[in-house]
């Protein structure tokens with residue numbers, strides 16, 4: 001059986017080289033594994049030019065574990081966090097803050113609107129108790145790109161900490177710590193670096209981390225403890241995801257050999273353009289206008305035809321070799337297609353052909369909402 005192509009925001013399709021990097025077993029105490037961890041952390045920091053003021057703290061688990069660890073470690077118990085909410089991953093941050101017992105101020109936005117720096121500015125001016133801004137960069141629930149540089153400038157102007165969920169943008173959309181101030185930037189192994197899932201990481205401002213001792217209510221999620229142990233021993237505190245890290249090392253080597261961030265962004269932009277133009281030719285409509293669309297994942301309106309049913313549509317496209325992703329919007333019926341992973345525009349064109357054949361099979365005639 002050939003692997004299906006994953007058109008999802010992670011796990012995603014990985015290269016044969018990345019998969020084969022997992023064929024070796026590593027001893028977690030061994031010098032070679034210690035060097036593997038150190039080299040990956042060095043490269044993760046360099047991708048966002050954060051060598052001067054930041055450190056990298058890796059953490060076992062999926063991306064959400066790292067988001068929760070960053071919020072729980074960096075926001076003190078009496079802290080208050082502003083969240084501009086334009087989608088499901090923003091809402092997840094608000095839920096996490098609730099579990100952590102940290103106060104949240106939510107600025108509701110429509111899901112088709114980018115987070116508004118002027119509203120964030122006004123909210124920070126109005127409430128000096130707000131200690132941090134938590135911002136999702138690419139809101140993967142819709143695929144919208146939020147204006148991170150402008151939001152970072154507003155947070156810096158007010159002297160508040162900025163915690164960025166860059167899960168689906170890191171390594172593909174430029175983020176530069178030399179021109180943008182942040183206390184923490186969170187991402188994971190299995191996204192735009194095209195590693196396998198299983199490890200998150202936080203690029204944290206050293207000074208902010210040093211101030212955060214004692215904030216975390218959880219031992220496993222305490223980034224200060226993880227970082228201090230790593231500094232002292234070169235090792236992870238608890239069983240590390242050895243094979244995930246080895247795959248990530250290989251994925252970063254390939255990323256660098258392919259031309260780093262500009263090349264990754266160019267490939268994903270091409271993938272996204274091929275997907276959108278092909279789907280529009282079939283009559284599909286995108287949820288977002290092109291100007292707000294990040295080249296990561298695209299939300300399409302579901303066809304209004306009574307014969308459309310996502311489960312059946314999904315199954316038939318899957319039988320043709322492509323895995324789609326359900327929509328995450330509450331008000332409108334949608335589905336999503338990812339542009340990221342070890343795939344090129346040709347793969348997206350084949351996926352569009354599979355969608356066309358599926359529409360035909362299911363007898364779906366009305367694709368656009370006109």
Ligand SMILES: Cc1ncc(COP(=O)(O)O)c(C=O)c1O
Pocket residue numbers: 009010062063064065067089136138139140141165166167168188
């Ligand atoms: C913006 C964003 N934040 C957080 C997450 C959560 O990551 P995970 O599903 O790995 O926990 C995702 C996953 O796609 C994401 O896109």
